[in-house]
Amino acid sequence: MSVFLDFEASSLSKHSYPIEVAWVFEDGRARSFLIKRIPGWTDWSSEAEALHGISREQLARDGVDVSTIVSEMVETLADHDLSASAPSWDGKWLSALLRAAGNPSHELRLRKSDEAFLDLAKEVAGSSVSDKDIEDFVSDIIERTEPSSPPHRALPDALLELDRWKLVREEARDLQAKRP
Template sequence: MSRIAFLDFEASSLGKKSYPIEVAWVFDDGSSEATLIRPAPGWTDWASDAEAIHGIPRDLLLSEGQPHDVVARRMIACLTGHTLYASAPSWDGQWLSRLLRAADLPRHALRLQDTDDAQRRVVIETCRAAGLSPGQQNSILNEVLAGAARDGQADGPPAHRALADARQEYERWRAIRHATETAVRALASELPGGP
């Protein structure tokens, strides 16, 4: 299985001129990184209602944020070669692209996929590794993802801070992997000659 990471941005607003103000990622081993992003020149969009949600004042970005180009280069250095997942890949992809372009880096140097894909993939790969038939794989996939959807409703809404939200996606993926392993063991024990 290739290395993966769960990524999340917070942004200045949800408007057309919005830009990333915080980014975080969590690797599949649980290690993580997060940073505030100092706005690039010309990034002036700001929505007070967005600030009320994420709780990051613009002054904090100016005083403690890392320069946008430093953050972009750090992301390229850390994340190139990884499969990257985000819970809102269209929004997060827009902010990633804006960050990379502002740093004069190729806007498609990093690409995001939907975390739903990571969840499905870990179930299927775990089932295939156990030698399960396609029918058995689909049965476990449906069972595990239905359980994860119920558990996800109990998790509550996102925290709207990049690291907390990326970690929540990572923890959900880990729980799905664990549930799949448990389901595979249970199925194996029911089969003739099973443990």
């Protein structure tokens, strides 16, 4: 089953760490956590805080221990197709979270959501639609659904990817039905 995952982080520096994670399954089941900082995670950007609105105090108060989060993630997500809109960044924070809990950094792997959208569109539309048309089709959906002001929170960002996935599936059915 497809699952869309997103992180928010302390900054975009190489020393950043994850502060929020959320995932949503293609059937709509979702989970979200604020992440309690561990010793060694010290990087912080006030600019990033202004974007996501999550303070250090909120993390200290409401954050969940990394071991609890990772345990649920591995148990819940291990056998699913995990995608993220920015897998290089989200993968970095996923690896940091896994390592912080003592797990292998590549225990869970992400791919780019766009790839999941392309695979779904090809599957639904069938072989009568060219790869170029499928790529243009998916690009158009992504452009049309780009929010004017992104929420910069993990769950809304993951839900946006799910909404795109559903739209690709729905419109690919229509595309396939129009083909001779």
